[in-house]
Amino acid sequence: MSQHNIDPLVCPLCRQENACVNLSSQDVEKTCWCNDPSIQFPEELLSQIPDELRRKACVCRSCVLAFQKRHSPE
Structure with missing residues (x-):
């Protein structure tokens, strides 16, 4: 993906x-x-961002909350 498509x-x-x-x-x-x-x-969530998109586009609330839910202590 080129930077022009980000x-x-x-x-x-x-x-x-x-x-x-x-x-x-x-x-x-x-x-x-x-x-x-x-x-x-x-960092475990942020490391899932493809290198070419890192620090160029924000993760959405849904992805953050889903990650938190998957990784929260029961």
Whole structure:
């Protein structure tokens, strides 16, 4: 995938919209969902992002929550 095809508003894991307020042209006065203190972005999740997309597109909330659910202590 070339850098020209990278959409910063598409999750690099599931290829769905990531709802990133920080990278979009939305109202910058709003806080992005990723600033929620209950949301964690562990390295184990981030390491799943393909190299060519790393630091170029945000993981979506659904992928983060699914990862947290899979890896939370029962």
